[in-house]
Amino acid sequence: MAPLEPADWYLIAASLPVGSFIGVVIERLPAEEGFVGGRSRCPHCGVALTIADLVPLASWLAARGRCRHCGAWLGWFYPAVELAALVIAIVSLAVDRGALAWLDAALGWWLLILAWIDWRHAILPDVLTLPLILCGLAAAGALEPENLGDPLTGVVGGYLGLWLVAWIYRRLRGREGLGMGDAKLLAASGAWAGASGLPSVLAGAAITGLVVAGAMMLMGYRLDRHSALPFGPCLAAATWCVWLLGPISY
Numbered sequence: 001m002a003p004l005e006p007a008d009w010y011l012i013a014a015s016l017p018v019g020s021f022i023g024v025v026i027e028r029l030p031a032e033e034g035f036v037g038g039r040s041r042c043p044h045c046g047v048a049l050t051i052a053d054l055v056p057l058a059s060w061l062a063a064r065g066r067c068r069h070c071g072a073w074l075g076w077f078y079p080a081v082e083l084a085a086l087v088i089a090i091v092s093l094a095v096d097r098g099a100l101a102w103l104d105a106a107l108g109w110w111l112l113i114l115a116w117i118d119w120r121h122a123i124l125p126d127v128l129t130l131p132l133i134l135c136g137l138a139a140a141g142a143l144e145p146e147n148l149g150d151p152l153t154g155v156v157g158g159y160l161g162l163w164l165v166a167w168i169y170r171r172l173r174g175r176e177g178l179g180m181g182d183a184k185l186l187a188a189s190g191a192w193a194g195a196s197g198l199p200s201v202l203a204g205a206a207i208t209g210l211v212v213a214g215a216m217m218l219m220g221y222r223l224d225r226h227s228a229l230p231f232g233p234c235l236a237a238a239t240w241c242v243w244l245l246g247p248i249s250y
Contacts, residue, residue, distance in 0.1 A: 007098055011089050011105055016056035018109055019085025023078045025113055029128075030121045045070035056082045084112055095244045103139060107192060107243060110135075111236035114185065118232030124181030129188055136191025147194075154190020154198055159183045161198070182231050189239040193247065200247035204238030205231065 004012075024040070027033075040049045047069040053059050060079045067074060092104035110132055118124050133155055140151040162183035189201045213229060 004093065005097065008093050008101060011093065011102055012086070015086045015089035015105070016082050019082030020054065020056045020078065022085055022109060022113055022116075023081040026081065026116045026120070027077075029113075029125060030117055030123065042067045042069060042072065042074075044072035081112070081116070085109055088112065091244070104244060108240050111240050115233035115236035118181070118230040118236075122179075122228070122230050124179070124185050124232050126181075126184065129181060129184040132188040133184070133191045136188055140191065140194070150194035150196055151191045154193065154195035155187045156190075157195050158186035158188075158190035158198055162186045182235065185232055185235050185239075189235060189242075193239060193242045197242045197247040200242045201235065201238045204241055205234035208234040208237050 040054060041047060042049065044067060047067070053063075053068060057079055060074065063074075065074055065076070065079075066072060088108035089101075089105045092101045092108060095101070096104055110128070114124055114128050114132075117128075137148075137151055137155070141148055160183075163180070166180070166183065186198070186201070190198055193201055209229060209231065212234065216229075
């Protein structure tokens with residue numbers, strides 16, 4: 001593997017602050033709170049946090065996961081998100097270098113936000129999914145302008161495909177099975193992976209969902225045919241893998 005260039009080290013250095021910001025978005029966006037500006041505060045005592053409290057990973061480790069002011073346990077959420085952002089940067093550099101690695105990481109970070117919000121709240125906000133479609137088309141236009149028809153077809157096919165599945169499920173079962181957020185996320189998958197990549201995205205998402213369900217059952221969760229698991233995290237993981245590695249050869 002070629003040695004890392006300065007731009008590659010910048011990506012690694014940026015990943016932890018980006019992860020910290022991602023955590024703020026995940027916390028505040030579903031609650032319709034502003035995540036640009038405004039002071040971060042301890043959720044227990046309400047004290048405004050200083051720069052010393054907000055250094056990614058380091059502050060949490062130094063305080064042993066507790067608020068320096070009230071001593072309350074702060075949980076694993078922020079360090080977990082920051083580490084996930086770091087892993088995304090490292091994997092991106094293992095696949096690509098330079099500007100392409102930054103693009104890989106940016107997509108991975110965006111999908112991380114969507115996956116975490118959907119897992120927590122069972123929603124995929126339009127403010128995240130719709131711009132992701134446009135960004136995917138812009139990336140396709142910049143990287144392969146001669147092949148723009150594939151992502152355009154992927155957007156339409158991805159949305160209509162899941163919309164049809166959701167409609168059929170609702171007609172047969174009399175209740176919602178898939179939300180339109182999933183359809184919009186699959187449209188974004190089509191923008192990034194192209195129509196040719198959608199079968200691999202769907203197969204990967206289905207396999208991921210089965211693995212997650214199996215792991216939950218092993219951990220003691222009771223799942224039956226009425227249990228609802230968010231599909232967004234599975235789509236997000238599969239989309240990033242197909243973007244990085246390409247579609248599966250059938």
